[in-house]
Amino acid sequence: MSSLQSLDRLSLNQITINRWSVREAAEGCARAGVPSIALWRDKVSAAGLAESRRIVDAHGLQVSSLCRGGMFPAATAAERQLRIDDNRRAVEEAAALGTDVLVLVCGPAPDRDIAGARSMVEEGIAKVADYAKSCGVKLGIEPLHPMYAAERSVVNTLKQANQIARQFPADQVGVIVDVFHVWWDPELYEEIRGAAGRILGFHVSDWIVPTPDMLLGRGMMGDGVIDIRSIRHAVEATGYQGPIEVEIFNQAIWNQPGDDVLATMQARYLEHV
Amino acid sequence: MSSLQSLDRLSLNQITINRWSVREAAEGCARAGVPSIALWRDKVSAAGLAESRRIVDAHGLQVSSLCRGGMFPAATAAERQLRIDDNRRAVEEAAALGTDVLVLVCGPAPDRDIAGARSMVEEGIAKVADYAKSCGVKLGIEPLHPMYAAERSVVNTLKQANQIARQFPADQVGVIVDVFHVWWDPELYEEIRGAAGRILGFHVSDWIVPTPDMLLGRGMMGDGVIDIRSIRHAVEATGYQGPIEVEIFNQAIWNQPGDDVLATMQARYLEHV
Numbered sequence: 039m040s041s042l043q044s045l046d047r048l049s050l051n052q053i054t055i056n057r058w059s060v061r062e063a064a065e066g067c068a069r070a071g072v073p074s075i076a077l078w079r080d081k082v083s084a085a086g087l088a089e090s091r092r093i094v095d096a097h098g099l100q101v102s103s104l105c106r107g108g109m110f111p112a113a114t115a116a117e118r119q120l121r122i123d124d125n126r127r128a129v130e131e132a133a134a135l136g137t138d139v140l141v142l143v144c145g146p147a148p149d150r151d152i153a154g155a156r157s158m159v160e161e162g163i164a165k166v167a168d169y170a171k172s173c174g175v176k177l178g179i180e181p182l183h184p185m186y187a188a189e190r191s192v193v194n195t196l197k198q199a200n201q202i203a204r205q206f207p208a209d210q211v212g213v214i215v216d217v218f219h220v221w222w223d224p225e226l227y228e229e230i231r232g233a234a235g236r237i238l239g240f241h242v243s244d245w246i247v248p249t250p251d252m253l254l255g256r257g258m259m260g261d262g263v264i265d266i267r268s269i270r271h272a273v274e275a276t277g278y279q280g281p282i283e284v285e286i287f288n289q290a291i292w293n294q295p296g297d298d299v300l301a302t303m304q305a306r307y308l309e310h311v
Numbered sequence: 312m313s314s315l316q317s318l319d320r321l322s323l324n325q326i327t328i329n330r331w332s333v334r335e336a337a338e339g340c341a342r343a344g345v346p347s348i349a350l351w352r353d354k355v356s357a358a359g360l361a362e363s364r365r366i367v368d369a370h371g372l373q374v375s376s377l378c379r380g381g382m383f384p385a386a387t388a389a390e391r392q393l394r395i396d397d398n399r400r401a402v403e404e405a406a407a408l409g410t411d412v413l414v415l416v417c418g419p420a421p422d423r424d425i426a427g428a429r430s431m432v433e434e435g436i437a438k439v440a441d442y443a444k445s446c447g448v449k450l451g452i453e454p455l456h457p458m459y460a461a462e463r464s465v466v467n468t469l470k471q472a473n474q475i476a477r478q479f480p481a482d483q484v485g486v487i488v489d490v491f492h493v494w495w496d497p498e499l500y501e502e503i504r505g506a507a508g509r510i511l512g513f514h515v516s517d518w519i520v521p522t523p524d525m526l527l528g529r530g531m532m533g534d535g536v537i538d539i540r541s542i543r544h545a546v547e548a549t550g551y552q553g554p555i556e557v558e559i560f561n562q563a564i565w566n567q568p569g570d571d572v573l574a575t576m577q578a579r580y581l582e583h584v
Contacts, residue, residue, distance in 0.1 A: 151538070152495065152538070184456060184457045185458035187518075195497065198497050222425070222465075224468065224470075224471050247462055252522060252525055
């Protein structure tokens, strides 16, 4: 299996260097020669939406995705409507930032009824998809690792994400493949093939052993047990040639100088992705 | 859905009160009226195998299972053979303790090849199953939560466990359903139905939010988000009427007096299981 020969498809997911503002991240990417960036809504909000767009444009960056919409399940219809309204705003923000991908972290159940919450996710996506299309934005369902089922998302396998996505036209709803969330899945390669034509993003990091923390314990590529390259080849075999985001939640990495993280990330990308 | 009306099927998995020796656990169960106990090999070893059997018999306890065999994948054939030898000893210990169920925690991969490790699990079970049958012991494959895929087991869904078990006669290899490991699975109920005739154990605890620790963060039944009763009913609908083990890895519970834990466990069992 061949390594990547350039950094053309590399994108910094902003969470990887969490201390940086939109401006600092854009400047860092420009300095390092990272061509794309994935933005987070809280940081875009802090910088201002229009100003964020000006910043990324001024530094010649592509925006690979906006993180994140989703969080659909809620105990009451009124609260669920608020979530849908928020997703519409997220769609508008994605469009304003010049990206056509809004990443969905679908949300946990408000109670013990996980099947019910999964239905709420489908209903929520159905209520946002047409509007997203009218804005030129696709919804990328990101299955989250089952250890986040109680707190972040009831969509926990790529199979599930594919099943939901297929209820919608392929130009409206797709999936995000993040190796950290799916590497363990016995049906991973089969479901990657099944996602052909709907893969809207590919995220890399690593699973380190021992895992220091459930949320902030992801590793830099090469530091863990995930066969990242095999997964990339499977994703590319479906035809996906889009951005590859490095998305790492890790306190130790957050504590490092951002430019150092970028340099490590670039080297590891070529070596391990 | 109806609650349990008696404690007849309740079993204390010894890890729930980790500070207790075999003797202390047996005395505690006898005091509290818990009819069964699941033993751990390290504690049996500390007490002595024959003495452990005498202790549980003297207190009128059934041994619901022995924890644990497994850990099959290893980098070399020699090391894999050592693991198989150890599993044969575990089988002998189970028989000596008077239980017909050896729980298998199948083990992590020695490298980045998780599919290869899964094959090693199947090979390992194949090399132990006949011997286990000759000893009157069944092998119970316990799928572990995907967050343990890198460190404890590459068998991470009930579907996987069922697929492995079906390669063997039903009187040799079955599965263990532990709500903590499988509650998140979108295919859980389908796979419980698929396990009919092969369910060798049912384990309960809860998934608490926020989760304090990946290993020691399980909760007492009722303190978390798992719909334990629905899962029990599904397990019973397959015909399973065997022991229900309370298996909780939780530092805060380990810090409590054992008799208090037993009392809480009994009340929560009737209320939430």
